[in-house]
Amino acid sequence: MTSAITTYLRDEKVKERFSEILGKNDAASYIASVLLAVANSEKLQECTPQSIYISALRAATLHLSVDPILGQAYLVPFKQRATLIIGYKGLYDLALRTNQYRYINIDKVYEGEEIVFDRITGNAHLGGEKKSDIIIGFVGAFQLTSGFSKVIYMSVDEIEAHAKRYSKSYNLEDSLWKTEKPKMQRKTILRTMLKNWGYFDPRDAAIIGEIEGENETIDGEIKSDPTPEITAQSTPVPVAPVAPPPMPEPPPQMTTAQALSDLGFDL
Secondary structure, X not given: XXXXXXXXXXXXXHHHHHHHHHOHHHHHXXXXXXXXXXXXXXXXXXXXXXXXXXXXXXXXXXXXXXXXXXXXXXXXXXXXXXXXXXXXXXXXXXXXXXXXXXXXXXXXXXXXXXXXXXXXOOOEEEEEOOOOOOEEEEEEEEEEOOOOEEEEEEEHHHHHHXXXXXXXXXXXXXXXXHHOHHHHHHHHHHHHHHHHHOOOOHHHHHHHHHHHHHHHHHOOOXXXXXXXXXXXXXXXXXXXXXXXXXXXXXXXXXXXXXXXXXXXXXX
């Protein structure tokens, strides 16, 4: 399947589509990063080329890298189909790009500490005293340039319960909740906070909603919950579905290293 994926992503129509989004110079390096992500995951190599193409193209549209090291977005295999999961860094970067935030912060809360909320104003402050390095929860806070601000807190138990309830991939051996738990915990509170009270560019918000909608059916890390979908403070721009090009005829067998070399990148 690796050869089929490499062949598919090297097709001229595929490269042209990425070039339309990223520019010709950046398209080749982006495709190379996708091939490297696939080469480093046996389960991704079992996924259909079309699903990898669509997920990678969505990430490119958001200008997020799928290189796992960067933590912006992940290509996650599920039942031979790749899905796109936006990571903590990706959500953070998408929010900052709007230039609507004075600050966004997520931090750990340790044993002995507590977040005390003013029931009238909604303001909060950190109380108590740290007793150990045991993390009992995470606190998130942001302020928009308009002056609106929000603080939320979730205990580790609440975060884990949320993941178990809404992520069917939570118990999978290679789930991001197993391999990247700290990042996923931070992402849960960031996503909850920005989804319900923050701001995203309308176009980005529409794409994020499309990704989450698909993940409802293919059991990615993000699952729908009873809270409202991510919204922007203006009317979202509709995003047309990404239609994959026809599967090209496969050339002779080629390794991932050879494919990357053809794209101008030496391993």
